[in-house]
Amino acid sequence: MADYKEIVNAYKDLPGGLIESYHALQREYSYIPEDAVVYAAQVFDIPKAKAYGVATFYSYLKVGQRGKNVIRICESAP
Amino acid sequence: MELVKMKINGKEVEVPAGSTVLQAAELVGIDIPRLCYDPDLSPLGACRLCVVEVKGNRLLPASCVTPVFEGMEVETESPDVVEARKTILELLVANHPLDCLTCDKLGACKLADYAYKYGVKESSFTGEKHSYAIDDSNPFILRDLNKCILCGACVRACEEMTGKDNLSYLNRGFNRKATTAGDVPYIESDCVFCGQCVAVCPTGALTEKTMSGQARRWEIERVQTTCPFCGTGCNFDLAINKGKVIGVLSNPNAPVNGRSLCVKGRFGWDYIYSDKRLKTPLIKRNGKFEEASWDEAYDLIAQKFNENKAKNGPDSFAALSSARCTNEESYLVQRFTRAYLGTNNVDHCARVCHAPSVAGLANSFGSGAMTNILSEVNNEAELLFLIGINPTEAYPVLGYKMRQAHRHGCKLVVCDPRRTELAAESDIWLQQKHGTDIPLLNGLMHIIIKEGLEDKKFIAERTENYEEMKALAAEYTPERVSELTGVSVEDLYRVARLYATTDKAMIFYSLGITEHICGTRNVMSIANLAMLTGHIGRPGVGVNPVRGQNNVQGACDMGALPNVYSGYQSVTDKAAREKHEKAWGATLPDKVGLKIPEMFEAAYEGKVKAMYILGENPVLTDSNANHIKKALENLDFLVVQELFLTETAEFADVVLPSSSFAETNGTFTNTERRPQRVRQAIEPLPGKFGWQIICEMSSRMGYPMSFNHPGEIWAEMASLSPSMAGISYERMEKESVHWPCPTSDHPGTPILHIGKFTRGLGGFQPNDHIPPGEMPDADYPILLCTGRIMQHYNVTTQYSAGINSVWDKEMTEVHPQEAKKLGLVTGSRMRVTSRRGSIVTNVWVTDKVQPGVIWMAHHHSETPTNEVTSHHVCDIAGTYEYKVCAVKIEKVQEVNQ
Numbered sequence: 001m002a003d004y005k006e007i008v009n010a011y012k013d014l015p016g017g018l019i020e021s022y023h024a025l026q027r028e029y030s031y032i033p034e035d036a037v038v039y040a041a042q043v044f045d046i047p048k049a050k051a052y053g054v055a056t057f058y059s060y061l062k063v064g065q066r067g068k069n070v071i072r073i074c075e076s077a078p
Numbered sequence: 079m080e081l082v083k084m085k086i087n088g089k090e091v092e093v094p095a096g097s098t099v100l101q102a103a104e105l106v107g108i109d110i111p112r113l114c115y116d117p118d119l120s121p122l123g124a125c126r127l128c129v130v131e132v133k134g135n136r137l138l139p140a141s142c143v144t145p146v147f148e149g150m151e152v153e154t155e156s157p158d159v160v161e162a163r164k165t166i167l168e169l170l171v172a173n174h175p176l177d178c179l180t181c182d183k184l185g186a187c188k189l190a191d192y193a194y195k196y197g198v199k200e201s202s203f204t205g206e207k208h209s210y211a212i213d214d215s216n217p218f219i220l221r222d223l224n225k226c227i228l229c230g231a232c233v234r235a236c237e238e239m240t241g242k243d244n245l246s247y248l249n250r251g252f253n254r255k256a257t258t259a260g261d262v263p264y265i266e267s268d269c270v271f272c273g274q275c276v277a278v279c280p281t282g283a284l285t286e287k288t289m290s291g292q293a294r295r296w297e298i299e300r301v302q303t304t305c306p307f308c309g310t311g312c313n314f315d316l317a318i319n320k321g322k323v324i325g326v327l328s329n330p331n332a333p334v335n336g337r338s339l340c341v342k343g344r345f346g347w348d349y350i351y352s353d354k355r356l357k358t359p360l361i362k363r364n365g366k367f368e369e370a371s372w373d374e375a376y377d378l379i380a381q382k383f384n385e386n387k388a389k390n391g392p393d394s395f396a397a398l399s400s401a402r403c404t405n406e407e408s409y410l411v412q413r414f415t416r417a418y419l420g421t422n423n424v425d426h427c428a429r430v431c432h433a434p435s436v437a438g439l440a441n442s443f444g445s446g447a448m449t450n451i452l453s454e455v456n457n458e459a460e461l462l463f464l465i466g467i468n469p470t471e472a473y474p475v476l477g478y479k480m481r482q483a484h485r486h487g488c489k490l491v492v493c494d495p496r497r498t499e500l501a502a503e504s505d506i507w508l509q510q511k512h513g514t515d516i517p518l519l520n521g522l523m524h525i526i527i528k529e530g531l532e533d534k535k536f537i538a539e540r541t542e543n544y545e546e547m548k549a550l551a552a553e554y555t556p557e558r559v560s561e562l563t564g565v566s567v568e569d570l571y572r573v574a575r576l577y578a579t580t581d582k583a584m585i586f587y588s589l590g591i592t593e594h595i596c597g598t599r600n601v602m603s604i605a606n607l608a609m610l611t612g613h614i615g616r617p618g619v620g621v622n623p624v625r626g627q628n629n630v631q632g633a634c635d636m637g638a639l640p641n642v643y644s645g646y647q648s649v650t651d652k653a654a655r656e657k658h659e660k661a662w663g664a665t666l667p668d669k670v671g672l673k674i675p676e677m678f679e680a681a682y683e684g685k686v687k688a689m690y691i692l693g694e695n696p697v698l699t700d701s702n703a704n705h706i707k708k709a710l711e712n713l714d715f716l717v718v719q720e721l722f723l724t725e726t727a728e729f730a731d732v733v734l735p736s737s738s739f740a741e742t743n744g745t746f747t748n749t750e751r752r753p754q755r756v757r758q759a760i761e762p763l764p765g766k767f768g769w770q771i772i773c774e775m776s777s778r779m780g781y782p783m784s785f786n787h788p789g790e791i792w793a794e795m796a797s798l799s800p801s802m803a804g805i806s807y808e809r810m811e812k813e814s815v816h817w818p819c820p821t822s823d824h825p826g827t828p829i830l831h832i833g834k835f836t837r838g839l840g841g842f843q844p845n846d847h848i849p850p851g852e853m854p855d856a857d858y859p860i861l862l863c864t865g866r867i868m869q870h871y872n873v874t875t876q877y878s879a880g881i882n883s884v885w886d887k888e889m890t891e892v893h894p895q896e897a898k899k900l901g902l903v904t905g906s907r908m909r910v911t912s913r914r915g916s917i918v919t920n921v922w923v924t925d926k927v928q929p930g931v932i933w934m935a936h937h938h939s940e941t942p943t944n945e946v947t948s949h950h951v952c953d954i955a956g957t958y959e960y961k962v963c964a965v966k967i968e969k970v971q972e973v974n975q
Contacts, residue, residue, distance in 0.1 A: 048259035
């Protein structure tokens with residue numbers, strides 16, 4: 001698997017690159033490793049707590065390990 | 079100011095344009111309920127409780143973020159508004175424990191207050207409730223997020239007051255919480271425990287742990303006082319219940335700090351109740367301390383001090399006052415020392431910190447104190463130039479202010495060999511080698527002169543000796559300076575240009591400048607730089623030494639120095655002496671007394687035979703401590719007046735217990751020359767006030783000093799000191815002024831040297847590089863630098879149960895390079911040995927320090943850092959060179975306890 005640092009670095013100069021990097025991390029790992037959140041905070045020069053805030057805000061993103069295949073169930077009526 | 083006419087609740091009002099509706103209403107005495115709004119924080123407009131009805135507006139806007147406009151008509155309690163507020167409150171209490179019966183915040187809880195106001199008993203909304211575990215991980219703050227209403231005040235306070243950015247929102251929807259990165263307990267996060275989050279929390283989510291279960295809020299009596307730790311001069315309220323301090327609460331009217339405090343100020347107060355507090359006098363008999371009555375103690379002191387005076391003469395006595403005691407206590411100590419014991423041998427610990435500032439700035443400008451004031455950091459400065467100062471640790475609230483200034487666009491330059499927090503955050507960090515401040519400053523001046531950026535008019539009109547300065551600076555070419563300091567030529571140019579071309583550039587420095595063999599010359603070099611560029615005598619500029627202890631400015635002002643009476647009147651000045659002789663009814667010595675290092679040298683040699691020490695602990699805090707111990711052992715008679723049986727008190731023949739800041743009235747003068755009241759909150763634990771003990775002791779010796787209240791002591795001092803004559807206790811109740819303040823109608827002097835220096839012309843004092851007295855060599859290859867950490871103060875915090883339960887040991891910073899070489903990891907034990915002593919410490923591996931350097935604090939008696947520090951002193955001010963000495967380090971093979 002690719003190094004999370006490389007993945008985050010790739011979005012360093014992109015405006016709003018933080019979320020893009022989270023997407024890329026999730027594509028690679030199926031989740032966002034905690035270390036990657038801390039690293040992203042450094043790279044994008046934002047507080048660690050904020051980096052966590054963004055990473056946990058979107059239900060699609062998952063911080064911390066989970067399985068490779070994710071089953072999603074829609075709870076709302078069609 | 080442009081005014082806008084509008085109607086609030088049918089009443090015509092005029093309010094400043096740009097106000098919000100909430101502010102406008104407040105101005106005319108109408109209180110609009112609010113939860114997320116806080117005057118000290120950026121507006122959020124999230125809680126919606128402050129909604130109002132605006133005529134012509136279909137929706138109910140949040141008044142905290144809605145600006146006023148001409149002709150606006152607002153209703154703050156209309157039926158629709160009340161209905162909306164009720165719904166909001168019902169939604170909030172739907173997911174709230176409603177355990178108000180046992181909640182510590184009730185009485186100061188806004189949620190409860192508004193629920194009461196709008197009759198919200200329970201919620202019609204039902205659903206899942208949070209059941210978060212309570213964060214009880216630390217000794218200071220209880221965090222119960224079940225009571226959190228997500229107003230975000232804590233998040234904003236952490237960011238906008240302290241700037242630690244430790245909190246943010248995590249998750250969303252029902253699971254949203256305001257918490258740390260990774261939702262870890264506070265103790266595992268980057269929290270600095272300043273408690274600003276607690277101060278702004280409107281509910282019981284964040285509370286002071288020490289106050290838990292101690293009192294309902296309405297039972298608490300609040301006594302505003304001044305913090306006993308660093309020299310920033312923060313004010314806060316001591317929370318008192320049934321005659322006992324139970325906590326510290328922010329006071330929004332605190333002139334210097336508002337509601338901001340640091341961990342020491344907010345949570346370090348509990349040292350006053352340490353079971354190690356002394357409550358009765360102790361007399362040493364057969365090498366052991368025995369409890370004694372006040373009379374026995376006073377009688378013995380009177381007998382011994384009188385015998386010594388008769389037998390060995392006045393100069394065989396020496397006294398130390400303290401930068402931690404009140405002004406009034408310091409004044410009394412120097413008075414009885416001079417007037418009764420007949421010697422000017424009186425000094426205090428400014429000698430080991432800022433004596434070079436007093437001497438250096440007096441030389442350059444004529445006055446040895448901060449030229450400007452702290453509020454200018456945020457209101458005026460465009461550039462903060464920090465050299466040898468670590469504000470976020472040593473003066474945390476000032477550090478937080480500097481950080482906020484920087485975040486709001488003020489440039490920040492930090493010169494420090496060590497990567498301090500602000501160095502890491504700065505625009506430019508000059509990491510000079512230890513002990514190379516003079517070449518660095520000369521090098522900056524070289525560039526400024528070379529590029530014609532000096533202030534020619536200022537130099538011509540207001541200074542003298544410039545040609546000599548110019549000639550010396552010419553020798554400090556950027557290349558040479560770069561070689562000496564390790565700072566790149568490019569950075570030297572950047573900083574020189576930035577400082578010279580910024581109109582409002584303030585210099586702040588501290589012990590990184592003064593605690594060197596060339597401390598006074600370092601200070602004068604800073605003054606040279608400021609004069610060269612005309613950065614003196616107006617708002618937002620100046621040379622600002624930041625004082626490290628609560629009353630180090632005051633103890634100097636009071637004349638607890640061997641060369642001056644209060645208000646810096648020289649003991650060699652006949653008129654000043656005669657004035658004091660008349661006031662004190664005594665013949666006064668005209669010879670300048672001994673400085674601290676000279677006192678201990680004289681004691682070591684047997685020339686000083688008796689000493690009185692008030693609230694100082696030189697055994698732990700003075701350099702080359704083994705030498706100090708030998709000197710103390712050599713004394714015939716030593717009296718120590720203290721809160722605790724300190725390392726120094728152990729050497730005493732008589733120990734007098736004293737009163738802490740919470741137990742006495744008095745004043746502390748902060749670093750910006752601002753005397754502030756210290757107010758008695760509880761009865762003195764030893765039964766007597768510190769000032770009273772000094773008076774009684776002196777009276778017993780045969781020199782009566784009788785005062786009924788510290789206000790009378792201040793009044794006597796002020797009557798003798800022209801620079802403080804206009805300040806009285808009555809005036810301090812009403813306003814807070816900076817000395818010089820010669821008359822009661824004088825507004826005080828926030829900025830010194832406007833139009834003219836105190837000494838007339840500002841004097842350039844060119845100085846060549848003087849290397850430290852001891853540098854690493856083959857035998858002692860490592861450089862040791864020392865300082866203070868945020869959680870501890872020089873003394874007293876070690877007796878705080880809260881602080882000491884978390885930070886209980888020295889953690890010496892070691893660069894990874896040395897760590898690797900010696901096989902050290904964080905937590906390893908390490909021996910540090912110099913030519914003067916050898917101690918064992920704990921290792922913290924970090925690249926904050928340069929390779930080849932270790933950094934230690936001096937707070938813990940188990941690791942008496944000053945047994946190894948340098949014996950070299952500043953040749954002018956007598957200050958020890960704490961910042962540089964040579965040591966060797968070795969790993970200690972033992973299990974870390």
